[in-house]
Amino acid sequence: xxxxxxxxxxxxxxxxxxxxxxxxxxxxxxxxxxxxxxxxxxxxxxxxxxxxxxxxxxxxxxxxxxxxxxxxxxxxxxxxxxxxxxxxxxxxxxxxxxxxxxxxxxxxxxxxxxxxxxxxxxxxxxxxxxxxxxxxxxxxxxxxxxxxxxxxxxxxxxxxxxxxxxxxxxxxxxxxxxxxxxxxxxxxxxxxxxxxxxxxxxxxxxxxxxxxxxxxxxxxxxxxxxxxxxxxxxxxxxxxxxxxxxxxxxxxxxxxxxxxxxxxxxxxxxxxxxxxxxxxxxxxxxxxxxxxxxxxxxxxxxxxxxxxxxxxxxxxxxxxxxxxxxxxxxxxxxxxxxxxxxxxxxxxxxxxxxxxxxxxxxxxxxxxxxxxxxxxx
Amino acid sequence: xxxxxxxxxxxxxxxxxxxxxxxxxxxxxxxxxxxxxxxxxxxxxxxxxxxxxxxxxxxxxxxxxxxxxxxxxxxxxxxxxxxxxxxxxxxxxxxxxxxxxxxxxxxxxxxxxxxxxxxxxxxxxxxxxxxxxxxxxxxxxxxxxxxxxxxxxxxxxxxxxxxxxxxxxxxxxxxxxxxxxxxxxxxxxxxxxxxxxxxxxxxxxxxxxxxxxxxxxxxxxxxxxxxxxxxxxxxxxxxxxxxxxxxxxxxxxxxxxxxxxxxxxxxxxxxxxxxxxxxx
Numbered sequence: 108x109x110x111x112x113x114x115x116x117x118x119x120x121x122x123x124x125x126x127x128x129x130x131x132x133x134x135x136x137x138x139x140x141x142x143x144x145x146x147x148x149x150x151x152x153x154x155x156x157x158x159x160x161x162x163x164x165x166x167x168x169x170x171x172x173x174x175x176x177x178x179x180x181x182x183x184x185x186x187x188x189x190x191x192x193x194x195x196x197x198x199x200x201x202x203x204x205x206x207x208x209x210x211x212x213x214x215x216x217x218x219x220x221x222x223x224x225x226x227x228x229x230x231x232x233x234x235x236x237x238x239x240x241x242x243x244x245x246x247x248x249x250x251x252x253x254x255x256x257x258x259x260x261x262x263x264x265x266x267x268x269x270x271x272x273x274x275x276x277x278x279x280x281x282x283x284x285x286x287x288x289x290x291x292x293x294x295x296x297x298x299x300x301x302x303x304x305x306x307x308x309x310x311x312x313x314x315x316x317x318x319x320x321x322x323x324x325x326x327x328x329x330x331x332x333x334x335x336x337x338x339x340x341x342x343x344x345x346x347x348x349x350x351x352x353x354x355x356x357x358x359x360x361x362x363x364x365x366x367x368x369x370x371x372x373x374x375x376x377x378x379x380x381x382x383x384x385x386x387x388x389x390x391x392x393x394x395x396x397x398x399x400x401x402x403x404x405x406x407x408x409x410x411x412x413x414x415x416x417x418x419x420x421x422x423x424x425x426x427x428x429x430x431x432x433x434x435x436x437x438x439x440x441x442x443x444x445x446x447x448x449x450x451x452x453x454x455x456x457x458x459x460x461x462x463x464x465x466x467x468x469x470x471x472x473x474x475x476x477x478x479x480x481x482x483x484x
Numbered sequence: 485x486x487x488x489x490x491x492x493x494x495x496x497x498x499x500x501x502x503x504x505x506x507x508x509x510x511x512x513x514x515x516x517x518x519x520x521x522x523x524x525x526x527x528x529x530x531x532x533x534x535x536x537x538x539x540x541x542x543x544x545x546x547x548x549x550x551x552x553x554x555x556x557x558x559x560x561x562x563x564x565x566x567x568x569x570x571x572x573x574x575x576x577x578x579x580x581x582x583x584x585x586x587x588x589x590x591x592x593x594x595x596x597x598x599x600x601x602x603x604x605x606x607x608x609x610x611x612x613x614x615x616x617x618x619x620x621x622x623x624x625x626x627x628x629x630x631x632x633x634x635x636x637x638x639x640x641x642x643x644x645x646x647x648x649x650x651x652x653x654x655x656x657x658x659x660x661x662x663x664x665x666x667x668x669x670x671x672x673x674x675x676x677x678x679x680x681x682x683x684x685x686x687x688x689x690x691x692x693x694x695x696x697x698x699x700x701x702x703x704x705x706x707x708x709x710x711x712x713x714x715x716x717x718x719x720x721x722x723x724x725x726x727x728x729x730x731x732x733x734x735x736x737x738x739x740x741x742x743x744x745x746x747x748x749x750x751x752x753x754x755x756x757x758x759x760x761x762x763x764x
């Protein structure tokens with residue numbers, strides 16, 4: 108996003124106005140990515156018009172469960188977050204870091220010079236804005252920056268959506284990132300799918316956003332619309348499906364040797380689903396590959412997961428041999444050690460890891476169980 | 485002049501192998517020089533580099549040379565895996581990739597005015613050698629200087645000639661033990677922690693640097709504590725899987741620390757709470 112603006116007028120646009128926004132972003136040479144319906148889930152994908160959005164589709168999420176149904180009121184954002192996250196557009200699942208060619212004496216490397224994509228993310232929720240901010244700290248703002256992430260992030264516009272219908276596994280209120288977006292967006296939308304008129308409130312959060320908004324057919328938001336949006340957000344706050352214990356970081360620090368890890372290990376499949384759907388999990392591995400002649404080599408970076416055995420391998424053996432220590436690594440990193448490392452939680456309360464766990468392991472319930480077991484009720 | 489870090493921290497620089505020296509049956513030393521010029525490779529004792537073999541892979545290896553010598557970059561490596569095995573098969577004139585230096589260093593300034601006890605095991609002597617060079621180069625700044633070294637067998641004693649030279653000096657104390665005596669060994673037999681109990685140093689004002697297998701470090705810390713060395717004066721060098729060395733890949737996490745950028749050298753009290761927990 109570009110430079111934030113201090114105050115912004117709230118305007119309303121209708122469905123056509125949103126379509127005009129998508130086309131305006133396209134006219135800027137941007138690839139617009141937003142929620143689309145695919146394979147029975149709302150995922151992220153290219154959006155070229157408002158017709159690509161999942162109108163009238165709502166999701167139902169629970170531990171280890173996800174299903175969709177049509178609702179009919181035509182709302183475009185009446186769903187929670189799906190299995191995809193925005194990190195894949197900034198930190199791709201597979202990326203060639205560089206290629207190398209054998210020369211007479213040694214080798215020459217060529218960095219990956221793919222052009223930075225100009226992207227616009229449509230429908231970014233509060234939890235996912237918090238996730239982007241967390242990833243910024245890991246991949247951009249430390250002593251070293253990942254060149255791909257930093258460049259993609261600088262080029263991406265963020266069109267946020269205030270969440271008015273949290274899913275059954277959501278707990279962003281506990282983690283402080285939602286449902287209303289606070290900062291880090293270019294434009295923020297609040298959808299009001301009324302009986303007679305379907306409108307969206309729009310607020311600019313940056314100069315780029317304000318310029319975009321100025322080019323759209325919009326009206327000033329009236330008091331009734333503002334009040335309706337407030338009421339919807341207040342309702343969303345009260346309809347979180349889950350909550351996280353506030354002292355979770357200390358509970359986990361104190362619970363490293365808890366007997367509960369063994370209990371989780373009996374259920375956990377170490378399948379890595381939770382890390383793949385997590386919007387902040389950033390672990391990666393590198394693979395060095397050569398062509399058949401042995402003259403060309405390249406280094407590929409791939410998403411990795413702390414749930415695999417090889418993740419912790421050093422000569423002589425694997426550090427985390429059991430599912431207990433791997434689950435403990437994941438949850439304590441996410442909820443406790445992330446604070447030590449990056450000054451923020453690694454969990455945003457998006458609930459994806461709960462929904463997409465094949466056996467329904469619930470991060471909020473496991474945190475409570477550790478607390479209760481260790482007698483900190 | 486130092487080698488300028490590439491803008492992309494993941495891009496290795498080609499270095500030519502000037503010399504290769506066999507140290508032990510499975511351990512060897514490489515002397516490296518940047519192919520495309522650049523002067524001395526500036527580093528602090530305890531830091532490491534990522535060494536890349538074309539098309540094979542990359543591993544973290546501590547620097548084992550003298551930090552104040554403006555000669556080649558020196559690495560001592562034990563062949564235990566695919567990449568270290570490929571490095572062992574290379575010869576002078578071959579080229580490898582180098583990224584670095586990375587990580588924290590032994591706190592040599594903080595230790596000034598104190599006795600310094602170096603407790604090392606096996607190939608752990610290699611990351612310790614730069615600090616030994618530094619301490620000897622500034623010998624007058626330190627109190628007593630002790631190297632307590634343990635190897636599995638006499639055949640596994642690394643830098644043996646150098647240890648003998650150091651041992652012959654009057655201004656430092658070198659004690660070596662082996663787990664299992666073979667051949668003509670007439671020296672000490674037993675674990676390195678036993679050397680701590682009988683070494684002559686002032687435990688209430690000594691700095692201890694420990695590097696070796698994790699289990700050896702655990703018992704060394706215990707023995708140092710028993711002598712009265714406080715946790716905040718004990719530093720140790722940790723080892724974990726590493727893919728990037730710059731804090732992106734997540735592999736080297738050790739509790740709230742990244743071994744690559746917060747370590748590998750840690751003050752013991754910073755990791756005390758997790759050091760004895762299983763499988764962290």
